[in-house]
Amino acid sequence: MDLLRWGRSPWGEWVLTHVSWSLFWASLFAGVLFFIAHAGYMLFSAHRKRPSAETDALEALYKNLPEKIERHGLAARLFHWVMAAAMFVLLFTAFLPIAGVKFAWVYWHWMAGLVLTASILFHIVHATFFMDFWSIWVGPKDIPELKNELMREFGVDVPGPKDGKYPLGNRLYHTAIVLAGLGASITGILMIPRIRTGLVTRNPYYLADATWGITYVTHGLAGVGLVGLVIAHVYFAIRPEKWWVTKAMIFGFITKRQYLEHHEPSRWPVGGKSTSTKPAGQA
Amino acid sequence: MAVIRDVMPVFELYQPASIDDAIKLLDKHGADALVLAGGLDSMDWLKDRLKKPKAVVDLGQIKELKGIKETNGGLEIGAMTPLSEIVRHPVVREKFSLLMEAAELVASPQIRNQGTLGGNVSQDTRCWYYRGGWTCYRAGGNICYADTPTSVNREHAIFDADRCVAVNPSDTAPALVALDASMVIRGPKGERIVPAEDYWIGPGIDITRMNVLAPNEILTAIRIPPTMAGAQFYFEKVRDRQVWDFALVNVASAIVVSGEKIVKARMVVNAVAATPRRLKNVETLIIGKARNEETADMAGKLAVEGAETLRHNAYKVPLMRNLVKRAIRGAGATWTS
Numbered sequence: 001m002d003l004l005r006w007g008r009s010p011w012g013e014w015v016l017t018h019v020s021w022s023l024f025w026a027s028l029f030a031g032v033l034f035f036i037a038h039a040g041y042m043l044f045s046a047h048r049k050r051p052s053a054e055t056d057a058l059e060a061l062y063k064n065l066p067e068k069i070e071r072h073g074l075a076a077r078l079f080h081w082v083m084a085a086a087m088f089v090l091l092f093t094a095f096l097p098i099a100g101v102k103f104a105w106v107y108w109h110w111m112a113g114l115v116l117t118a119s120i121l122f123h124i125v126h127a128t129f130f131m132d133f134w135s136i137w138v139g140p141k142d143i144p145e146l147k148n149e150l151m152r153e154f155g156v157d158v159p160g161p162k163d164g165k166y167p168l169g170n171r172l173y174h175t176a177i178v179l180a181g182l183g184a185s186i187t188g189i190l191m192i193p194r195i196r197t198g199l200v201t202r203n204p205y206y207l208a209d210a211t212w213g214i215t216y217v218t219h220g221l222a223g224v225g226l227v228g229l230v231i232a233h234v235y236f237a238i239r240p241e242k243w244w245v246t247k248a249m250i251f252g253f254i255t256k257r258q259y260l261e262h263h264e265p266s267r268w269p270v271g272g273k274s275t276s277t278k279p280a281g282q283a
Numbered sequence: 284m285a286v287i288r289d290v291m292p293v294f295e296l297y298q299p300a301s302i303d304d305a306i307k308l309l310d311k312h313g314a315d316a317l318v319l320a321g322g323l324d325s326m327d328w329l330k331d332r333l334k335k336p337k338a339v340v341d342l343g344q345i346k347e348l349k350g351i352k353e354t355n356g357g358l359e360i361g362a363m364t365p366l367s368e369i370v371r372h373p374v375v376r377e378k379f380s381l382l383m384e385a386a387e388l389v390a391s392p393q394i395r396n397q398g399t400l401g402g403n404v405s406q407d408t409r410c411w412y413y414r415g416g417w418t419c420y421r422a423g424g425n426i427c428y429a430d431t432p433t434s435v436n437r438e439h440a441i442f443d444a445d446r447c448v449a450v451n452p453s454d455t456a457p458a459l460v461a462l463d464a465s466m467v468i469r470g471p472k473g474e475r476i477v478p479a480e481d482y483w484i485g486p487g488i489d490i491t492r493m494n495v496l497a498p499n500e501i502l503t504a505i506r507i508p509p510t511m512a513g514a515q516f517y518f519e520k521v522r523d524r525q526v527w528d529f530a531l532v533n534v535a536s537a538i539v540v541s542g543e544k545i546v547k548a549r550m551v552v553n554a555v556a557a558t559p560r561r562l563k564n565v566e567t568l569i570i571g572k573a574r575n576e577e578t579a580d581m582a583g584k585l586a587v588e589g590a591e592t593l594r595h596n597a598y599k600v601p602l603m604r605n606l607v608k609r610a611i612r613g614a615g616a617t618w619t620s
Contacts, residue, residue: 007418010428017424021491037359048328087463097489106445194593204426216425 004217009209016213019220022096027224031231038235058260069270071165071248076131079123080249086116089186091230096225110197113188120185134163135268138171164267177229184220187215235277290386292335298333298344302469302503303538305340310499312338318501319343320363320402323394328407329496333416347402351375356509359467361501362401365453367392369400373545381505381535385458388520391527392604400426401502404456404466404482405494408449408557409529410439420447420490427553429593438531441600442556444493448593450554455522455536456483457551457559470500477504483558493557498604511537511549517610521602532602536610543573562586562607569611579611 007017014276070268072080086179089112095107127133145168147240166174207215237246248254259270294317299305317336320324320343328334333342340346346365351372358374366477369375375383389395389403407414410429418424423431429436430448439448456479462471464479483494486510522528532554539547548566553559565582572578583604590600 005423007422007424010417017418101344102484104445104485106487125510126550185500202430202432209426212425 011209013209015209016217018213018216019224023220023224024095024098024227027227028231031228034228034232035235042239054128055131055261058258062256062260062265065256065259065270067256068253069256071253071254072252074252075126077249077252079119079126083116083119083123085179086112086119087226087230090116091223091227095227106195110188110195112189113185116181117185117189120181125154132165136171136174138175140170142171162264162268163262163265167262173233174227177233178224180222180225183218184226185223187219190215193221275279290332291329293335294329295338297338297342298341298342300346302345302347302501305314305342305345305501306469306471306499307503308340310336310501311338312336313370314341314498316498320405321365321398322402322511323390323398324402324406327414329530331414331416333414340384342501347558348481354506356512358423358507360400360505360507361471362504363399364401365401366395366398366403370395378509378512379462379516381461381511381514381537382455382507383460383517384518385454385520385533385535388518389454394527399418400425400455402451404459404505405496405502406453407493409449409452410449414448414518420486421449421486423491430593434593435595436552437598439593439596440556441587441592441596441603442560442591443485443487443558444556444591445485445490445556447486449486449557451483451558452529452554453559454533454553457533457553458518459505459507460551460559460561461511461516461535461537461549462507465506465508466502467506468496468500470497471576474503476506479561482563487555511539511547514539514547515572515613515615519606519609522608531601534603534606534610538569538574538613540574544571544579545569545574546571550582550607552587552606554604555590557598564588572614574611576612579608582611584607 002020003023005017005020006014011016089108093109093112097103097105127136147159148158149168156211190207193200193202193206196202204212234240237249246259257266259265297305297308299308309318316335317325317328317334317339319339319341325334325339329336329339342363345363347361349361351361351364351369351374352359353374358379361548366389369386369443370383372383378478386395386403388399410419412423412428412434413419413421416422417428418426420427424516427447428434430437430444430446436448438450440450459479462479466477466479468475468477468480477495481495517536517538518534520530520531521534530553532552534550534552536548536550538545538550550560550562550565552562562582562585564597565586566584569578569582586607587600587604589594590603592600
C-alpha cells in the first residue's frame with residue numbers, strides 16, 4: 001500500500017500530491033479497534049475502582065465545599081461544542097465522498113474550517129489569559145503518573161494522588177488533538193487561496209509545487225489522525241462511567257462527591273471567598 | 284511534459300457479445316478497465332499513454348446496444364448506435380429533429396460514422412491541461428492548471444467551477460436534456476434509469492468523473508419520451524472552425540407554443556460548465572410569453588446571471604447570452620443579435 005500519492009509537475013518533477021486515502025480506512029479501523037479493545041477490557045478486567053468509603057471520608061473532611069463545583073465555564077463550553085460541530089462537519093465533508101457518498105462538499109468544508117480556526121484562536125486567547133494554562137499540558141514530570149495510571153488500569157493498587165483538573169489521559173489526548181487540529185487548520189488556511197471562496201484572490205502558485213505537496217500531505221495526515229482521535233473521544237464521552245465528565249461539558253459543573261472521588265483537591269484547588277478546598281477546621 | 288504518442292500501452296482486449304458479459308468483465312477489472320465505444324475519445328488516451336488500463340472492454344460486438352426502436356410515441360436509442368444513423372433515422376428527423384441537428388454537428392462525417400451516441404454523451408472533457416497528462420485535480424492531483432492567473436483557459440467554464448474548470452464537450456448531451464431523455468444504465472446490481480439531466484456530474488460532486496457511471500456500469504440506451512415530440516426546436520453550436528471541432532458554446536431548446544404564447548420550454552446550454560446547464564430560470568421566465576425580441580432579450584440576460592469568467596473566456600458570456608436569445612427567437616427568425 002502506498003501511503004503517499006505522487007504526481008508530475010509541469011516541469012516533469014515528481015511532487016507529493018496527497019496521502020493515500022487508504023490511510024483514512026486505516027485510521028477508521030484503528031479507532032474502531034481501540035473502541036472494541038477498550039470496551040472489552042472494561043467489561044472483563046478487574047481495573048481498579050476507588051472504594052466509596054474513601055470518598056465518604058473525604059466528603060466529611062471537606063464539608064465546606066459547595067455542592068456544585070464549576071469544571072468548565074460558559075466560554076470554554078461554547079468553544080468545545082462549536083469546535084466539535086465544526087470538526088464533525090469537516091470530517092464528514094472530507095471523508096464521506098471518499099467513502100462513496102458523493103455531494104458538493106468543498107463549500108461546507110472550508111466554511112467549517114474557518115469556524116474551527118476561529119474557535120481555536122478564541123481558545124488560545126481564552127486559555128492563555130483566563131484559564132490555568134499549564135493545567136492541560138503534559139511533560140516529563142508526568143512520567144511517574146503515567147506509569148501509575150497504567151498499573152491501575154491493569155488492576156494493581158498503586159498509591160499516589162488522584163488527578164488534577166484534567167486526568168493524564170485527558171491531557172495526552174489534548175496534546176494529540178492540538179497537534180492534529182493545528183496541523184489541519186494551518187494547512188487548511190493555506191489552501192484557501194486555491195479554491196473559490198470570494199474571500200481572497202485565487203492564486204494556487206504562491207507556494208511551490210513541492211511545498212504544496214507537503215501542505216496537502218500534512219493536511220491529509222492530520223485529517224486521518226483526527227478520524228481516530230474523534231472516535232476515541234466520542235467513545236469516552238458516551239461510556240457510562242464518564243457521563244459525569246460529559247455532563248460537566250454540557251452543564252458546566254460537577255458535584256462535590258464527583259470532585260472528591262476523582263480529583264486531588266491540592267492539584268485542583270477550588271477557590272473563592274465562600275469556598276475552600278482545605279479540610280474543614282483548617283485555616 | 285513530454286507525451287509519447289501513437290504507441291498504445293499493452294492491455295488485454297475483450298470483445299464481449301452481450302451486455303451481461305461486458306458487465307462481468309467490468310466488475311472483474313474495476314477501475315483497471317476502460318470501456319471502448321466508438322473509440323474516438325478512448326484512443327486519444329491510449330495513444331498518448333495517459334491512460335494505461337489493464338483491460339479494454341470493446342462494446343462494438345454487442346448487438347443489443349445498437350439500433351433505434353420506437354416506444355409509445357418516443358424512442359429508445361441503443362448507446363452504441365452511430366451518430367450518423369441517428370441523423371438519418373426518419374422518426375428522429377420527424378419528431379425529435381433537435382437530436383438530429385445536434386448529432387449532425389458533431390465533428391466530421393467520418394467521426395459521426397464511427398462515433399456513438401453513448402460515447403458522445405459519456406466522453407471525457409477536452410481540457411488540454413488534463414489531457415496533457417498533468418496531475419491536475421481531475422487526474423487525482425491537487426491543482427487546476429487551467430484556473431491560475433497565467434492559464435490559457437479560453438474554452439473553460441463560466442459556471443459551477445469547483446476547483447476544476449473543465450467543461451462538458453458533448454453536442455448531443457444538451458439536446459437529450461432538452462428532450463427530457465432518460466439514460467438506461469446496467470451494472471452488476473441490475474438496471475437503473477437516470478434522467479439525462481442527472482447523468483452528468485460536476486467537479487463539486489466528483490472531480491474525477493464526468494457522469495454517474497460507476498466503473499462496473501455501462502450506458503445501454505437512451506430513452507426519449509414523447510413529451511417534447513414535434514416541439515419547436517433550436518440547436519446552434521459555435522466553434523472556432525465549422526467542422527471537426529468542439530463547441531465553444533452550444534444551445535439546445537425545445538419550445539411548445541400555443542397561439543402566441545410559450546406553454547412549455549426546455550432550454551440547455553453546454554460547454555459552459557462541467558455538466559450541460561439547463562436554464563430553468565429562463566424556462567420559467569418565458570412560459571406564458573410571446574416568442575419575440577423582448578422575451579429573447581430578457582431570457583438572454585437572465586441566462587448568464589451568475590457567470591464567473593476566467594482570464595481568457597469572458598467572451599463566452601455574450602456568446603451564451605446571444606445564443607439563448609437566438610434560441611428564443613427560433614430558427615425562422617430573421618433578425619440577428
